[in-house]
Amino acid sequence: MRNNIALVTGASSGMGKEFVREIAKKYKGLDEIWVVARRKDRLRELKKEIIGTRVRILPLDLMEEKSFERLKKALEKEQPDVRILVNASGYGISGSFEFGTQEDASGMVRLNCEALTRVTYLVLPYLRRGSFIYQIASSAGFAPQPGFAVYAATKAYVKSFSIALRQELAWREIKVIAVCPGPVKTEFFDRAYEQEEMKFYKRFVMANPKKVVRKAIRDARRNKAVSVYGVTMKITRMICKLLPGKWIAKIMDK
Numbered sequence: 001m002r003n004n005i006a007l008v009t010g011a012s013s014g015m016g017k018e019f020v021r022e023i024a025k026k027y028k029g030l031d032e033i034w035v036v037a038r039r040k041d042r043l044r045e046l047k048k049e050i051i052g053t054r055v056r057i058l059p060l061d062l063m064e065e066k067s068f069e070r071l072k073k074a075l076e077k078e079q080p081d082v083r084i085l086v087n088a089s090g091y092g093i094s095g096s097f098e099f100g101t102q103e104d105a106s107g108m109v110r111l112n113c114e115a116l117t118r119v120t121y122l123v124l125p126y127l128r129r130g131s132f133i134y135q136i137a138s139s140a141g142f143a144p145q146p147g148f149a150v151y152a153a154t155k156a157y158v159k160s161f162s163i164a165l166r167q168e169l170a171w172r173e174i175k176v177i178a179v180c181p182g183p184v185k186t187e188f189f190d191r192a193y194e195q196e197e198m199k200f201y202k203r204f205v206m207a208n209p210k211k212v213v214r215k216a217i218r219d220a221r222r223n224k225a226v227s228v229y230g231v232t233m234k235i236t237r238m239i240c241k242l243l244p245g246k247w248i249a250k251i252m253d254k
């Protein structure tokens, strides 16, 4: 008998952790939730909290090559039926591209784009009909953002990849959703604004991670391609669709 599982990356904090909590409550019939992140202690705490569904800890650094080999082997060994994949590992560093480090710039591309793509590729053969893929993009992916240039570009990639993949996988009835929240109150901001101060307006629209995740789950069940939490971000998305990217970039730069 194959185990029905969910696999969540970035499960040690923020939205990934909330996804694990919500999945355990809302998706019945799962045998296991596989949780991926670097901080094993955090994953152990989460495992203790989850009642009714087994949690398997995969302490992997998705910036390291050997992690993909380990994930591939675990999947080959267990041959699970993956019902839900959540790609939530990611980070952002704000500041001008010119004065940032090369390591930060390429790290965002490697984790937010490359790792997400590779995890999706490795898991895809095990996803069964009717399953879900949640790709955590961001409203930062709606338009180019001076001061957050690489991060916004990585999230535009995730959104575009997600919508195209959704179409490709429609025949397998696999639902792919790009989750595009605005600012969400998580540890993300501890790292994102180490170099410079956060723009004041972001504090006013800061969302609760649980609410963002619940909305994403509702939207996926309604077969939406993109999940956007909150009126402000919905309006932002509409404006970004209407105006040319170079105008938005100018406005954002003010």
Ligand SMILES: NC(=O)c1ccc[n+]([C@@H]2O[C@H](COP(=O)([O-])OP(=O)(O)OC[C@H]3O[C@@H](n4cnc5c(N)ncnc54)[C@H](OP(=O)(O)O)[C@@H]3O)[C@@H](O)[C@H]2O)c1
Pocket: 009, 010, 011, 012, 013, 014, 015, 016, 036, 037, 038, 039, 040, 042, 060, 061, 062, 063, 088, 089, 090, 091, 092, 111, 112, 136, 137, 138, 139, 180, 181, 182, 183, 184, 185, 186, 187, 188, 189
């Ligand atoms: N917070 C926001 O305002 C916001 C808005 C829109 C989109 N997002 C996106 O949402 C996703 C989740 O972020 P969050 O807000 O929940 O932030 P968070 O609390 O900082 O969570 C980030 C997660 O990524 C994991 N991670 C970081 N580096 C990793 C690595 N090398 N290998 C494996 N896992 C790694 C972290 O775990 P470890 O440190 O334990 O490895 C953590 O579990 C990210 O893709 C982020 O870009 C965030």
